[in-house]
Amino acid sequence: MKTVFADHWYLFLIKAGSNWVVSDGGWSSGQEIRGAPGQLSLYSLGEAFHGEMNPIEVLMLFIPRDAFARQAGRLDRLNNTIIDTTRGRLLSDYMLALERQLPNLTHDEVPAIVRATEAMIAACLTPTPHSLEDARDGVILSLGERARKVVQARLYDPRLTPACLAKSIGVSRSALYRLFEPHGGAARYVRNTRLAAAHRALCDLTETRQIQQIAGSFGFTSSQEFSRAFRLRYGYSPSELRADISRSTLHLGRDPVIEGGRTLGEFLRTTA
Template sequence: MKTELLKDAESPGNLRDRFSTEHEAPHQQLLAWRQRIGYFLDVPISRADQARGFHGTIDAWRGGDLTFMDCRTDPVSQSRSAARISTDTVRQYAFHILVDGAIETRTGTHPKRVAMQSAPGIVALDMGQPMQMTRSGCRLQALFLPRTLLASVLPEPESIHGSVIEYRSPIARLIPAQLAELARNIPHMSTSESSEAMRACALLIGAAFGKEAGLTGNARAAVRAAAFAQARRYIDENLHESDLSPESVLRTSPLSRPTLYRLFENEGGLAAYIRNRRLSQAAEELRRYPHKAVIEIAYGLGFNSASDFNRAFRRAYEMSPLDFRQFSL
């Protein structure tokens, strides 16, 4: 059973790969699916799930540093946890394109961003950030691409993690035909042709997300994008400063309070973004410094007490700081 397709996504060459559970015994089918994608996603399995059997197929093609997949599955849940992210190197971006069925995707830490898809559309996922996905029986396509490609058309691409677009805006309405052409022709393409076709689709989808987020398209949007990036950099550079707050970010920004706050709406608000970045940094320090006291990490990142930190960390990562550290070792 092949499981190396995405791991080697930076190497040149076009790889075609087909996977199906149909040749497995029914009680082994969901286990086979988990084994196929388990190097970058977690698939919870109960005894009842296993007994029911599971039908799933993946047709995948790789061209250069991009990968295109066409998937059909029975209902299934998949997730990418912060603990998993801390132990692997999968950091591509993915556009999950719903063709038929329904998908619920949860992203972020607290509050969670919940995206419900029952109509054709696309959810953007950053493999460097946590997510949980619950599918009905559905067909979806997926386009995996490197951050550098997405960043060429979309400033701060991590900000669209969990966002959804449907085919309503003028630029988004161009996407279905291009995807259909890609799916129809990619089995017959050369390596260079498939790479070029996937790149064209990725750039079009990235531009559509940028337009939806108001981060591209004119001088005013460019100023907002630059100020958004500046605010995020300031926050990351001052996570260990006790006076880091929405007010201190506002003092360094050329934007008005309402405009700056609107840019962080998808993150749950500016205060939530600061808290979640501190929690993310705490998770990194728990992994990198196994002998550093948890309370030292908490105080160093602006938390007032061990109980406040433990409660916030558990709410964000669904495990205690000590359990997270143990998992990451």
């Protein structure tokens, strides 16, 4: 029987919780790191270590050693370290974006994703003068994830303009335009994200705020502007949506169960 030695590396991105790890051998012998949410670390399965994980949610990406034979020495030196660099943060964003996109990938798209992932790992962990150009597709995906997080965090802020978004994610206005061109531009992406959030709020049977208050909480300073944009996006006004939900609730009872075991509120929240 052939014995297979697992000497891959793996990237360890903490989404929630914490850990601590001490290396027991290799380049990083005796080195201890303590991880916190948002931190990305690299570990080698070829080196012994011990530690502790508190209640934790992580995203792990395993890296076959054979795929990075030329960079093996440099990656070994990163064992049991936190990748706290600009490129490391790009790689973190890429991993999060990849996690979001995986359920939508087709079988034919997998080889391209593998190549893009390998290029991102090389560019961010063992950079060369041309490595970022090779990782262009991955960088675009990373910046898209970074922009998505900024928009979600600032939906309430009417000052979130394309210029502000470009500055927040560290790109030029022209680069931001190319990034959001498939969405009709950054301004449209921000507006549609705000409208979707407002739609979900209006479908929430526990939401008691007035429509104007809901609009303001998602960055719309004018109720008329919000109503026009909402109707253009969904084909009906915010007041019509709320009235329909109220009538349905009165007729069927609070949060009735519909097909598939979902409640009406759960169903409506998926339609935005």
